[in-house]
Structures are given as structure tokens and as C-alpha cells.
Amino acid sequence: xxxxxxxxxxxxxxxxxxxxDVLTSNYDIIARFQGGPNAGHTLIFDGQKHVLHTIPSGxxxxxxxxxxxxxxxxxxxxxxxxxxxxxxxxxxFKSKLLISRKAHLILPTHRLLxxxxxxxxxxxxxxxxxxxxGPTYMDKTGRNGMRVGDLELDNWKEIYQTxxxxxxxxxxxxxxxxxxxxxxxxxxxxxxxxxxxxxxxIDSEEYLSNALKNNKxxxxxxxxxxxxxxxxxxxxxxxxxxxxxxxxxxxxxxxxNKIGDVFGIFKAYTTRVGSGPFPTELFDExxxxxxxxxxxxxxxxxxxxxxxxxDLVALKYAVEINGVxxxxxMKGDVLSGFKTLKACTSYNYKGTEINHFPYNIEExxxxxxxTEFKGWKEDLxxxxxxxxxxxxxxxxxxxxxxxxxxxxxxVSVGPDRKQTILR
Numbered sequence: 001x002x003x004x005x006x007x008x009x010x011x012x013x014x015x016x017x018x019x020x021d022v023l024t025s026n027y028d029i030i031a032r033f034q035g036g037p038n039a040g041h042t043l044i045f046d047g048q049k050h051v052l053h054t055i056p057s058g059x060x061x062x063x064x065x066x067x068x069x070x071x072x073x074x075x076x077x078x079x080x081x082x083x084x085x086x087x088x089x090x091x092x093f094k095s096k097l098l099i100s101r102k103a104h105l106i107l108p109t110h111r112l113l114x115x116x117x118x119x120x121x122x123x124x125x126x127x128x129x130x131x132x133x134g135p136t137y138m139d140k141t142g143r144n145g146m147r148v149g150d151l152e153l154d155n156w157k158e159i160y161q162t163x164x165x166x167x168x169x170x171x172x173x174x175x176x177x178x179x180x181x182x183x184x185x186x187x188x189x190x191x192x193x194x195x196x197x198x199x200x201x202i203d204s205e206e207y208l209s210n211a212l213k214n215n216k217x218x219x220x221x222x223x224x225x226x227x228x229x230x231x232x233x234x235x236x237x238x239x240x241x242x243x244x245x246x247x248x249x250x251x252x253x254x255x256x257n258k259i260g261d262v263f264g265i266f267k268a269y270t271t272r273v274g275s276g277p278f279p280t281e282l283f284d285e286x287x288x289x290x291x292x293x294x295x296x297x298x299x300x301x302x303x304x305x306x307x308x309x310x311d312l313v314a315l316k317y318a319v320e321i322n323g324v325x326x327x328x329x330m331k332g333d334v335l336s337g338f339k340t341l342k343a344c345t346s347y348n349y350k351g352t353e354i355n356h357f358p359y360n361i362e363e364x365x366x367x368x369x370x371t372e373f374k375g376w377k378e379d380l381x382x383x384x385x386x387x388x389x390x391x392x393x394x395x396x397x398x399x400x401x402x403x404x405x406x407x408x409x410x411v412s413v414g415p416d417r418k419q420t421i422l423r
Contacts, residue, residue: 001212001215001216001217001218002212002258002259002260002261003031003208003212003218003219003220003248003252003254003258003259003260004027004217004218004219004220004259004260004261004262004263005219005220005222005245005248005259005260005261005262005263006019006020006023006219006220006221006222006262006263006265007222007225007226007243007244007245007248007262007263007264007265007322008222008223008224008225008226008243008264008265008266009225009226009227009264009265009266009315009318009319009322009324009327010225010226010227010266010267010270010271010272010311010314010315010318011224011225011227011228011234011270011271011272011273011276011278012039012223012224012225012228012239012273013040013225013267013271013273013296013298013305014225014265014266014267014330015042015265015267015330015331015412016041016057016221016222016223016265017040017041017042017043017052017057018042018043018044018057018330018412018415018417018420019263019265019328019330019410019412019420020041020056020057020058020219020221021043021045021057021058021060021061021417022410022417022420023219023263024057024058024061024064024219025061026217026219027058027064027217027218027219028063028064028065028211028216028217028218029064029065029066029067029208029211029216029217029218029219030056030057030058030059030064030065030066030067030218030219030221031056031066031067031068031069031204031208031218031219031220031221031252032054032055032056032067032068032069032072032220032221032222032223032251033069033071033072033220033221033222033247033248033251033252034069034071034072034222034223034224034241034242034243034247034248034251035071035072035073035133035222035223035224035239035241035243036053036054036072036073036074036075036106036131036132036133036136036223037053037054037074037075037078037079037106037131037133038053038129038131038133038223038224038239039052039053039054039223039224040052040053040298041053041057041221041223042415043057043060043417044415044416044417045060045416045417045418049415050085050086052082053078053082054068054072054074054075054078054079054082055068055079055082055083055086055097056068056221057221058219058221059086059091059096059097060089060091062091062092062096064096065096065098066096066097066098067098067099067100067202067204067207067208067252068097068098068099068100068103069100069103069204069220069251069252069253070100070101070102070103070204070205070251070252070253071103071241071242071247071250071251071252072100072103072251073103073104073105073106073132073133073136073137073140073241074099074103074104074105074106074148074196075105075106075111075131075132076105076106076189076192076193076195076196077188077189077192078131079192079195079196080191080192080195080196083195093199094198094199094200095200097199097200098199098200098201098202098204098207099148099196099199099200099201099202100148100201100202100203100204100205101147101148101149101152101201101202101203101204102147102148102149102203102204102205103147103148104136104137104139104140104145104146104147104148105136105145105146105147105148105150105151106131106132106133106136107132107136107146107160107163107164107167107189108164108182108185108186108188108189109163109164109167109168109171109182110132110135110136110139110167111130111131111132111135111185112132112167112171112178112180112182113132113135113167113170113171114128114130114131114132114133114134114135115130115178116171116174116176116178117134117135117174118130119174119176119177119178120174120175120176125275127237127273127274127275127276128274129274133239133240133241134240135167136240137240137241138240139163144163144166145163146159146160146163148196148201149201151193151196151197151201152201168182204252204253205252205253205254208252208253208254209253212258220248220251220252220254222243222247222248223241223243224239224241224243225243225318226243226244226318226321226322227314227318228243229242229243229244229247230242230243231244232244232321234276234277234361237274237275237276237277238276244318244321244322245259245262245321245322245323259323261325261326262322262323262324262325262326263324263325263326263327263328264318264319264322264324264326264327264328264406265327265328265330266310266315266318266327266328266329266330267310267329267330267331267334268310268329268330268331268332268334268335268396269290269294269307269308269309269310269331269334269335270307270308270309270310270311270314271290271294271296271305271306271307271308272305272306272308273298273303273304273305273306274303277360277361277362277363277366278306278308279308279311279314279344279347279361279363279366279367279368280308280309280310280311280342280344280368281306281307281308282307282308282309286338287306287307287308288307289337289338290307290308290334290335291304291305291307293334293337294307294331294334309341309342309343309344309368309370310341310342310343310344310400311343311344311368312343312344312345312400312403312404313344313345313346313347313355313356313357313368314344314357315400315403315404316357316403316404316405317356317357319404319405319406324404324406325406326406326407326409326410327400327401327404327406327407327408327409327410328408328409328410328411328412329397329400329408329410329411329412330412331412332380332393332411332412332413333379333380333381333412333413333414333419335375335376335393336375336376336377336378336379336380337375337377338375339374339375340372340373340374340375341372341373341374341375341396342370342371342372342373343370343371343373343396343399343400344368344369344370345369345370345371345403346369347361347366347367347368347369348366348367348368348369349365349366350365353369371399373392373395373396373399374392374395375392376390376391376392376393378390380393380413380414381413381414381419383413383421384421385421386411386421386422386423389411389421393411397411397423407423408423409422409423410422410423411423
């Protein structure tokens with residue numbers, strides 16, 4: 001058996017949570033492999049909206065095991081709030097929600113460091129969600145971090161205090177004014193730790209290895225998007241983890257030759273939250289209309305998302321670095337009513353037309369070159385089969401498939417799990 005992998009191909013917010021929820025009935029195990037509570041995976045079914053930040057998106061399927069892998073960073077406070085929000089759904093967290101002992105913990109002072117670092121940058125800030133993600137990964141790579149497995153040790157509070165003391169000294173370096181009450185933050189943190197310790201901690205790499213040997217089906221769930229990858233994204237305006245397919249291997253302890261299909265999710269247009277370059281960004285009425293119809297606000301922060309036409313140069317880049325085998329197009333319904341659609345098919349890069357994603361896509365270097373498509377007026381939200389989709393949409397999809405050389409197997413025509421068309 002192989003591990004299938006699902007990840008975003010843009011700057012996050014592609015709709016991964018919905019598709020994981022749709023696909024979960026085909027899998028025994030759903031495993032998150034990177035990121036932290038900066039993720040916001042939205043699921044809508046039975047008239048209810050759910051937003052998950054750390055817990056895998058298969059949690060509502062009673063037959064699925066949901067695993068938080070070693071590559072994830074966990075804020076016990078936010079994790080506890082997620083559990084509280086799910087309390088009315090009679091979910092068996094003890095047996096259906098497993099946590100890797102090697103996952104790192106976000107401490108209250110990690111969040112303070114995040115805020116101080118971002119404040120100190122002034123206008124050059126990167127658009128952090130201020131969840132403490134970056135500082136936690138810094139401690140991980142700096143070999144100072146605190147892990148879930150440490151909570152099983154008798155001296156875990158000493159480990160916590162040593163790291164906290166280090167952080168308090170680091171805060172002085174930034175020389176900025178941030179308001180906080182550490183005592184209050186710690187009360188909330190330690191209460192959340194008690195809840196976390198009631199869950200099941202596992203050696204997840206061994207667990208998944210045994211699962212594969214026993215022919216269990218596994219779907220690895222990514223967070224954020226490929227263009228936010230710490231190596232291959234639009235650095236430094238990126239997240240702090242490996243959001244590409246390689247992150248599933250390091251974030252779960254799965255060997256590369258155990259990866260099967262790679263499902264890549266993208267919007268029919270492009271969005272971005274926070275700072276950073278965005279070649280196809282729109283500042284006109286089309287961009288405002290996309291944001292309005294698509295309800296483009298961050299599921300984690302509530303920040304408005306910047307909107308623009310589909311960037312096929314960036315999409316093909318993401319397809320190639322991830323080895324994507326199947327595509328899933330989200331929010332096709334948002335584009336209904338646009339008379340003309342555009343897709344970026346090459347860049348004018350410093351005066352030369354190029355077809356690849358270059359080192360720097362800042363606006364003074366890159367201007368998008370577009371191909372235009374005829375739009376459609378039909379409302380897609382009640383459509384249930386590929387045969388009923390407008391010809392113009394099918395033409396748009398076929399062009400995308402030919403450009404990136406990967407088939408589009410799913411078209412989402414609305415936020416509900418039922419509004420999903422298989423091709």
C-alpha cells in the first residue's frame with residue numbers, strides 16, 4: 001500500500017479541508033504532516049460550518065483515524081478550543097485522534113516572540129498570523145524545542161521553564177513594546193496541557209509503517225500552499241515549514257517510495273493572504289467581485305484575501321515540484337458571471353518573455369502575460385455532473401489540463417461537501 005498525499009498548489013486557502021472531508025470515506029487514516037494553527041481548514045455539511053486548525057479534516061468520519069504528525073507544531077490552547085468546539089458531535093478523541101510524540105509544542109512565549117519580531121519589521125513585515133509558528137520551528141531546527149513526548153517525562157515543567165526563560169531574554173533583543181501578561185497566558189497553557197495529556201500519544205512513524213504493512217489506506221493532509229513553502233515559495237513571504245510533497249516524508253516519517261498519488265488543489269483563480277509578491281493580483285472591480293462572491297476572508301485570521309486571475313506559470317511550477325498526479329479545481333462557481341476570464345500563461349521578466357517560475361517575482365521584475373477565455377453565466381452550485389457544466393468552463397479546464405499536463409479530476413461548485421463534481 002502507498003500513502004496518498006493532498007496539498008495546496010497556490011498560497012494556501014485552496015479548499016483542502018473540504019476535499020479531505022470528501023475523500024475520507026476512502027481512507028482508514030488521515031494524517032496532517034506540517035504547519036500548525038496558522039492553518040484554517042473549512043468544512044461545510046448538513047448546514048453547518050466547521051473550521052479546523054490542527055486537527056485533521058477527517059475527524060467527522062467515525063471510521064477514520066486522525067493523526068497529527070511529527071512535522072506539525074501544536075498550540076495546546078488552540079487545540080483545546082478545537083476540541084471544545086467539537087464536543088457536541090460525540091467524537092471518540094481518545095481512539096480516533098492520535099498525536100505524534102515528536103510533534104513540537106508552541107509555548108506562550110513563542111507567540112510573544114512572533115509578535116515582537118513582526119512589530120520590529122515595521123513596513124517590511126511578512127504578514128505572520130502571529131500564532132508562534134515561526135519561532136517554534138526555529139527552536140526545532142535550533143535543537144531547543146519542547147515536544148509532545150516531553151510531557152510524559154517527570155521534568156517536563158523544567159524543560160518548559162528553561163525554554164521560556166530563553167525566550168524572555170530574546171524578547172529584550174527586539175526592543176519593541178508588546179503588551180502581555182505571562183502569568184495569565186501560562187494559566188491557560190497549563191490547563192490546556194492537562195487536556196492534551198488525556199489524548200493518545202504515539203510513535204507515529206512506527207504506527208504508519210505498521211499500518212502500511214497491514215494494508216491500511218492513508219491520506220496525508222497538507223496545510224498552507226506550495227507557494228508558501230520555506231524553500232520553494234516566495235521567500236521570505238512564506239511559512240516556516242515544508243508545504244510541498246517532500247514535507248509528507250519528513251513530517252510523518254514515510255519513505256519517498258511509499259508515496260502514491262499526489263492530489264493538488266487549486267482555485268479557479270488565485271488568492272493570497274498577507275504580504276508578498278502576487279503577479280496576477282487585481283485592484284479593479286473584477287478583483288473586488290471575486291472577493292465578494294468567494295467570501296475571501298482567512299479562516300484563521302479573518303484577514304481579507306487578495307484576489308487575482310489564475311497564474312498557470314505558478315501552478316505548473318507547483319505541479320512539477322510536487323509530482324502532482326491529479327488536480328482538483330475549487331471555486332469554479334465564483335467565476336460565473338464574468339464576461340471574460342484571464343489566465344497568466346507566461347511572464348515578462350525583466351523585458352524577456354519566460355515560461356517558468358523565476359527566483360524573484362516582485363512586480364518590478366515580473367509582468368503577467370495573459371490568455372483570455374470566454375466566461376459563462378450559469379449558476380454552477382446546483383450542478384451534479386461534469387456533463388452539465390457550461391462549455392466555456394469545460395474549455396477553461398481543458399486548457400489548464402493541457403498547460404500543466406495533469407488531469408483535473410474534481411471540480412468544486414460550492415462549499416458544501418455535496419457540491420463536488422467528479423470528472
